[in-house]
Amino acid sequence: MLDWLIEPLSFEFMRNAIAVGISLGILGAVVGSYLIVQQMGMIAEVIAHSVLPGISIAFFLGINLSIGAFITGILSAFCIAGIEARSRVKVDAAMALILTSFLGLGIILITVLGTTNIDLTHILFGDILGVRPTDVWQTLIITLLVLALVKLFYKELLFYTFDPLGAQASGLPVKAMYIGLICAITLTIIASVQTVGVLLVIALLIGPAVTAYLLVSELHQMMILGSIFGTISSVSGMYISYHQNLPSGAAIVMVIFSLFILAFLFSPSQGMLTERKVLRKLRRFLK
Numbered sequence: 001m002l003d004w005l006i007e008p009l010s011f012e013f014m015r016n017a018i019a020v021g022i023s024l025g026i027l028g029a030v031v032g033s034y035l036i037v038q039q040m041g042m043i044a045e046v047i048a049h050s051v052l053p054g055i056s057i058a059f060f061l062g063i064n065l066s067i068g069a070f071i072t073g074i075l076s077a078f079c080i081a082g083i084e085a086r087s088r089v090k091v092d093a094a095m096a097l098i099l100t101s102f103l104g105l106g107i108i109l110i111t112v113l114g115t116t117n118i119d120l121t122h123i124l125f126g127d128i129l130g131v132r133p134t135d136v137w138q139t140l141i142i143t144l145l146v147l148a149l150v151k152l153f154y155k156e157l158l159f160y161t162f163d164p165l166g167a168q169a170s171g172l173p174v175k176a177m178y179i180g181l182i183c184a185i186t187l188t189i190i191a192s193v194q195t196v197g198v199l200l201v202i203a204l205l206i207g208p209a210v211t212a213y214l215l216v217s218e219l220h221q222m223m224i225l226g227s228i229f230g231t232i233s234s235v236s237g238m239y240i241s242y243h244q245n246l247p248s249g250a251a252i253v254m255v256i257f258s259l260f261i262l263a264f265l266f267s268p269s270q271g272m273l274t275e276r277k278v279l280r281k282l283r284r285f286l287k
Helices: 002-010 012-037 041-061 065-086 091-112 120-125 133-152 154-162 164-169 174-213 219-244 248-266 272-286
Strands: none
Touching: 002 012, 002 219, 012 041, 012 133, 012 154, 012 174, 012 219, 041 065, 041 091, 041 174, 065 091, 065 174, 120 174, 133 154, 133 174, 154 164, 154 174, 154 219, 164 174, 174 219, 174 248, 219 248, 248 272
């Protein structure tokens, strides 16, 4: 058992992967907690797919891919907000339209700009075991930046999250806070693309947070417990990937889902199995 744990750590790529996994486990849970409470889970999926045109353009221009991904990720969120505000189109339809449009544009740009060297499989599915030291530092910086901003504006974000109209009436800059949240989501996605890829990033953002949501009631508790779940999922998934020769992103996602199922079944207050036991005891007591 000890060899099972220690052997992978003898490789630099595994140490880098664990460092990135811990950072992303924390980052995804903190940002994801706001998404769960505000029922904005699908916006992360849209942004995750919308970074592809930016990656293609940045690759063509020879600049950092994260810059291009950030710009188009933010642009997609603004497009959704604009369509919803200026028309009768509902937000779910706007999301579906923008997701497919940006994804299609990204594929066209790859062909037109001649950036066929971009590994779509890597972008879509990720490879945490292939991260470099520069990726570790980039992810760590993004994590610390987002955590610092959340800590600094926690009370304002808490008010805005649970009562947007009240926050606006009290004079809080709700539009700026919305933009800040979108920026945090986009940064998280950029940091996660290397790890679990575009198609699976939603699980890292939503899974740990929604699992914690079934177990606790306070937002800060949700962030802390979600961070623990995210870290456990990332590290466990990488060990499973290493020893069983499985895709790392998919392994991480399945660990996340397994933790969710456990919480879904056995949560003391909301578990499907435990809730029935509570109801039976209550009925017996009333009789």
